Amino acid sequence: MFSYIVKRLQMLGALFKGKGVSKNVHEENTKIPLKKNYKGNKEDIENVLDKNYDLVVKEFYIQGEEKNKAFVAYISNIVDEKVINDNILKPLLDRNRAYEEKELDLSFIEKSVISTVNSEKISDLNQVVENILNGETALFYSNYNEALTLDTRNIKGRDIEKPETETVIRGPKESFNEGLGENIALLRRVIKNPNLKLESYSLGTQTKTEVVVAYMEGIADKEVVEEVQKRICDIDIDAVLESGYIEEFIEDAPFSPFPTVGNTEKPDKLAANLLEGRVGILLDGTPFVLYVPYLFVETFMSSEDYYTRYTYATALRGIRLIALLITVILPGFYVSMVSFHPEMIPKELAISIAVASEGVPFPTFIEVLAFGLIFEILREAGIRMPSNVGSAVSIVGALILGEAAIQAGVVGAPVVIITALTAISGFAVPTQLDALTMLRIPFILAAIVMGLPGVLTVFNFTIIYLCTLRSFGVPYFSPVGPLSLYGFKDLIIRAPWWFMYRRPELIAKENKNRQPFGQRPKPDDDN
Structure with missing residues (x-):
């Protein structure tokens, strides 16, 4: 019994150290030779x-x-x-x-x-x-x-369609599908270069799922490539049915709400990430492709930013940043201002909130938490229902419940507005929506206990925590922490292409220049 407990503790220790406890996927099974008979x-x-x-x-x-x-x-x-x-x-x-x-x-x-x-x-x-x-x-x-x-393979799959989760107005509208061969063909159509390397692995003792690691030789950091290969080889599981299985085995911070492994269903986005020095992981049977390292700043980015005018793309990134702050902080900020600091609210606004909340039997924080939960239930129901009725149910349900709750005096109109604005803002940053939804709760709880100082304290701890995360050795909060001035050319500000002549410094360790310097268009003096 004692030896069994020691063995389990050793396995847990190896897991927390990120070393893995499983055998290599290339370990050969027992061979059974064919007969001449x-x-x-x-x-x-x-x-x-x-x-x-x-x-x-x-x-x-x-x-x-x-x-x-x-x-x-x-x-x-x-x-x-x-x-x-x-x-x-x-x-x-x-x-x-x-x-x-x-x-x-x-x-x-x-x-x-x-x-x-x-x-x-x-x-x-x-x-x-x-x-x-x-x-x-x-x-x-x-x-x-x-x-x-x-x-002689002829496995029928879904046709190439528009992406469901990453819609764009301008740019390629093709998405990966469930066929690994077709996905590789889509990637090779974008990158016609012999330096694009594709290495195959087989995962799942029962499913034998084919996994392909893609990277650009001469651009990607060799240490990152080797680390990706090692972590994939350490996976020992009976079935791999979707890329989410692999993501949970290879991520740097498995208990963090923030994702440290990116995913996409757009071939052009994957190609752009590979050309910056990242490593892609394609899996047979799913349209979602993983890539690493993944940084927090990608929350504000969209592939369409690089196809439209850089001035407009910069404005959109600013809007996404504001939306992120709203979806995380606004509920807690509202609770702290109404419950602890009403003197900081303008007089006319304070009177309007008081009149709208008159007769409501619950404290403000109960209203915010309860109505936020109701909205999440409606959102989940809309996603799980058939597509032709799901959106109608979620929208109509929110309108009817909100109006009925106000008229019944169960919740105040300001809380309905706050909840709706918080939820809508979250959809502007879909890559971090799950993490941000969970992060609202600590802000609300801190606002209940300490008011506005509590909200600011949680915000500071969140920034510090983001600075401690890593994604395959790359600081998760870069180029903000650690500070990289060149990285600000593609942060909130999307600089023009002729000015972004270098790849991200902390990702591409080799061949850092993507183009010659000084290609700014020179207008004709006669015009």
Whole structure:
């Protein structure tokens, strides 16, 4: 019993140190060699994939010769059977005089008979089965202890559509989908450069989910790339169904409400991040791609900022900053001013608040907390309901409940206004919406206890906490903390492209210049 407790404590210690407790994803499973016996291999495949109605095992004679026994095995729902018939079976079944004098072995069949793009000879039964489950077709030939796996995948997925969570007016309107191959194709269409490196891993002992790490060689920090690879290799879990699984295993601060791993469903945004020196993580089965390092200042940024006029983009970032402060501080600020510092409110406004709140049986902070909770319930209900009625229910529900609560004297009109303004402002900074929603509660509680000094205290502690966070070694609050004057060119102010000639200093450790200096347009003197 004591040894068990010690072992568990050691595992927890390793977890809190971020070292992981799992084995490397590249650790090989026990290999089961294929047999030279034709029937033995067929029985092994059928036994391993037993009770799968979509398993197809087709026996045939190559060139019609009974001595040339062979069979193919594949999963019918995830392959292109036309490719199998036209490019594999037909060339093997047809008599061809050019092949009559040749010795038919797997190498000759692979190079001269069949016409699929990708093929591989494998001698391990487990690897053959894994390839079959990935949509490949396995060809077994008599008297050979190897199988030829051929790429015949045809997994139907969703078409390329507009992004659901990152809408833009100007700029590319394509989004990733659930197909890893299609997502890589979208990324390569943006970055046509041999320095774009894509390294594949397999995660999940049951799902065998394919994961790809993408980075720009010569721009990305090698230490960050190696750290990403290490953390991914340390993941030991039975299933990986979405990128959120990986995010929770690799983030620097797993107990922090603030995300230290970014995500996007836009190929152009991922490409821009890779070109700044970040590392992307693509996962089969999800349109959301991860990237690191992720900084807090990206809360105010949108991919559209870099496609529109820099003056307008700067104004929008200022609006987003104001929206962030409103959604976090406004409820606590209102409670502190009404409950502790009414003398600081202008006389006319104080009278209006008092008249509107007359007859309300609850203290101000109860009103704010209760109505904030009601709005979050409405928002969650609107998200989970079918799209054609969800938005109507959330909007109509908020209007009806707000109006009814005011008329019944349960809540004052100022609280309804504060709650609505707080919620709307949160949607202006969607990347931090979850964290900011949780952060409102400490501000309200501090306002209840200490008033305005409590709100300011929590605000200061929040800034200090943000300065302590790291995202793969990069300060989370940079370029504000630590201060980097060059970083202010792409902070609240979005400088023109000809002025942002360098990549972020703390992210791109190599090849820091993205363009020559001094390309400012020179207007014609005659105009």
